[in-house]
Amino acid sequence: MSRLRRTGVMAAALAMAALATGCGIRTTSVPVDAGPAPSRVPCDVPGEEAAAQTTGIAVRVFLVCGSQLDAVDRRSPLQEEKADGDPVRTAAALLAQLQSEPSQSERQAGFSTAVKGPLTVTGGRQGDPADTLRLSRQPEDLTATALSQIVCTFAGSPAGVGEDTVVLGGPGDYAPRRYRCTAEVRQRPDSAVPTAAAPTPPPKPSLS
Structure with missing residues (x-):
C-alpha cells in the first residue's frame, strides 16, 4: 500500500472516531442492560368522561390494568335510594359493572375485566353469617383474577x-x-385470594 493511500485510510478512521464522539457514543466491550422498556399503559381514565356522566350513582370498581388491579370510578344506573342500605342491590349493581365491557376511554387507558357472565349475586341463606353474598357460581370456580376483582370491588363498598x-x-x-x-x-x-372461615351466626334463642 502506498504511503499516500495509508495516510488517506488513517484520516478516514480518525474522522469516523470524531463523529462517534461528537454524537455522544462511547464504545464498550461490556454488554449494557438498559432494563425493560417503559410501559405505555397509563391506567388513568380522563376525568372528563366521569364528569360527563351525571345520571345514576357513583360507584368504584376494580379493573385489570397491566398485571394489577386499579380502581375506576363509574356511574351505575341503579337509583341511589334503591341501593342505599341494601348490600345485595349494591353488590348486584357492582357485579353488572364488572361484567360490562370497558368503555373506549378505559380500553385506551389499558383497562380490561376478567369477570364474565352470566354471573349473579343474591343474599345469604338461612343459617349464613350476616351480610353473606352468594354468587351463582362457586367463588373458587372463578379465575383468580375475576375473583380478585369481585372481592376488592365488594369489600370497598357497602356490600363488604x-x-x-x-x-x-x-x-x-x-x-x-x-x-x-x-x-x-x-x-x-x-394469585390466590386470602380466605378465612366466616363467623358462625349465634344460635337462635329457645322458645321454651
Whole structure:
C-alpha cells in the first residue's frame, strides 16, 4: 500500500472516531442492560368522561390494568335510594359493572375485566353469617383474577363487612367464607385470594 493511500485510510478512521464522539457514543466491550422498556399503559381514565356522566350513582370498581388491579370510578344506573342500605342491590349493581365491557376511554387507558357472565349475586341463606353474598357460581370456580376483582370491588363498598373483607358463598351447600382484598391481591390478582372461615351466626334463642 502506498504511503499516500495509508495516510488517506488513517484520516478516514480518525474522522469516523470524531463523529462517534461528537454524537455522544462511547464504545464498550461490556454488554449494557438498559432494563425493560417503559410501559405505555397509563391506567388513568380522563376525568372528563366521569364528569360527563351525571345520571345514576357513583360507584368504584376494580379493573385489570397491566398485571394489577386499579380502581375506576363509574356511574351505575341503579337509583341511589334503591341501593342505599341494601348490600345485595349494591353488590348486584357492582357485579353488572364488572361484567360490562370497558368503555373506549378505559380500553385506551389499558383497562380490561376478567369477570364474565352470566354471573349473579343474591343474599345469604338461612343459617349464613350476616351480610353473606352468594354468587351463582362457586367463588373458587372463578379465575383468580375475576375473583380478585369481585372481592376488592365488594369489600370497598357497602356490600363488604369492613376491614377490606366480604363474605362470599356459591350456589352449593358449601359454607361461605370471608375473603380479604390485600395490597398483594391488588398487585397480583392472578394469585390466590386470602380466605378465612366466616363467623358462625349465634344460635337462635329457645322458645321454651
